[in-house]
Amino acid sequence: MITKIGVLTSGGDAPGMNAAIRGVTRYAIQKGLAVEGIVRGYEGLLSHETMPLNRRDVGEIIHRGGTMLRTARCLEFLETDTQKKALDYLHKLEIDALVVIGGDGSMRGAQALSRLGMPTVTIPGTIDNDMMGTQYTVGFDTSVNTVLESVNKIRDTAFSHDRVAVIEVMGRHAGFIALHAGMASGAEAVLVPEHPVDLQSLCEHLAESHRMKKMSSIVVVAEGAAKGSDVVDYIRNHTYLEPNLTVLGYVQRGGSPSAYDAIIAGMFSQKAVDSLVAGTYNCVIGLINNLVVATPYTEAENLRFPIDENMYQLVHWLGR
Template identity: 75%
Template sequence: MITKLGILTSGGDAPGMNPAIRGVTRYALDKGIAVEGILRGYEGLLRQESILLDQRSVGEIIHRGGTMLRTARCEAFIHEDAQRQAVDFLRSKEIEALIVVGGDGSMKGAQCLSRLGMPTITIPGTIDNDMPGTEYTLGFDTAVNTVLQSVNKIRDTAYSHERVAVVEVMGRHAGFIALHAGMASGAEAVLVPEHDVSLEELCNRLYESHQHRKLSSIVIVAEGAMSGSDVVSYIKEHTYLEPSLTVLGYVQRGGAPTALDAILAGLFAQKAVDCLCQGTVNVVIGLLQNRLVATPYTETDRMHFSIDDNMYNLLHQLGK
């Protein structure tokens, strides 16, 4: 039975990180395990920045976006010397295991520490929903709802001015946000990294829609598929339509977590602490077929999940 654990948040912030910190802290304390919060992710490990967490220090954060522990990207952490320095600091604080909340890069950092003898567990937290070992990551539902709210407002203007509204969203390597927000908002088309982009085909679809008296359209573009400005330029050059561009940017990362993200954060936190108590370490907590599971890091490489192609095809069928 461990007596003290550490927790950090790393990489891009995601709604749900604060509820995860709260869940880990309060559930661990209830089991008699002390909790040390590492500030600013792996950078904080190297700077030796940490605070002891208690019931009250994690109060009033479940409804807040971002992360109370702050986060940072740390290029120096790719070097083994830095990783050993981090392990030495954790041991100096009598931390016996580390819980990392973050995305794929954060999990790789956790794997490095585990290879050096520091047991770790990763809780998936990234709005892109693109981590191996889990079908869902904290922050995704909140990000989709943020995009949906924005697209619904943009549609009002597109309709009023009879325009094509191109909305660029996050998703460098995966199109989950674009697809789910597009499906929920009734977008006419989405462009995602998982499917080849044909701007000629897009223009034909938009032109056909306008021929059938649809005088406004929404096109959602994942940043990894193509830049929104390139899409707008092509539409302007090859059609008579009047496109406009909105790049949503970091607004997608912020905001209070949805009920789904807050609930799953608590369940992920409980699963992580229970795993530590049972001696199950060096795993990523995940949601697979609506079941909470803990998958060893060594098995995650074969567990990558892509967008739902049926949903992708259906969106474009319904958007005609």
């Protein structure tokens, strides 16, 4: 029987993590459970940084970006001996189950603890939207809207100066941010890791658009597809067009969560706690076909959701 749970955030921060911490804490208390917050993710389990959480401790955080529990990347946690030390500390705190909020790496840490006997559930929190077992991760919608706001401002300058604006966004292994922001902003082209980058074809595409009297263009590049600086150099050396580069960087991770991210964080939190109370452990909480579900880690490994190929084609058709 579970009477006390731990909660931590790990890996890269994402808008909505605080909403998830709030949701887990308050819903767990509603269910009669005690809650312990672990500071700085798995690193906090090794340095023994924790604090009990009550309803007031998580007040006034739903609208804040980042994570009140802080976060860190802990390479030591890849080692079994380190995982056992963390497990011993969880037992010392009399924590019966752990809720992990983070991305793929964070989930692997949760899986490791589950193999050692600690019940865990993972709430997907990453702006990249690329986790197994779910079609949506907390933070993605906010990030896309942050990129969209920036692209719209950059387009004003590109139009005024008849330029090609190349905008590099996050997405090391997946092009969800680039694709969705490109679609929403009316970009002329998007470059994503899922498709081979053909800069010659890109130049031909841009040149054709300009022959059709389009005097400025937007190209959104996922960092895992190509370096924005390389794209700019190629366009400059192979066309008459004038490209410039904006790398959006960490601005994509910050800011208040969108309404959608705050709502989804709350729903994921409820499912996480309900799953633990019901005895459903060692799973990832996710959104699949608009249903919030808990999928065992072993099954989630076979549930990968790719980018929308129709949207990828549509961006380029509409961008001419």
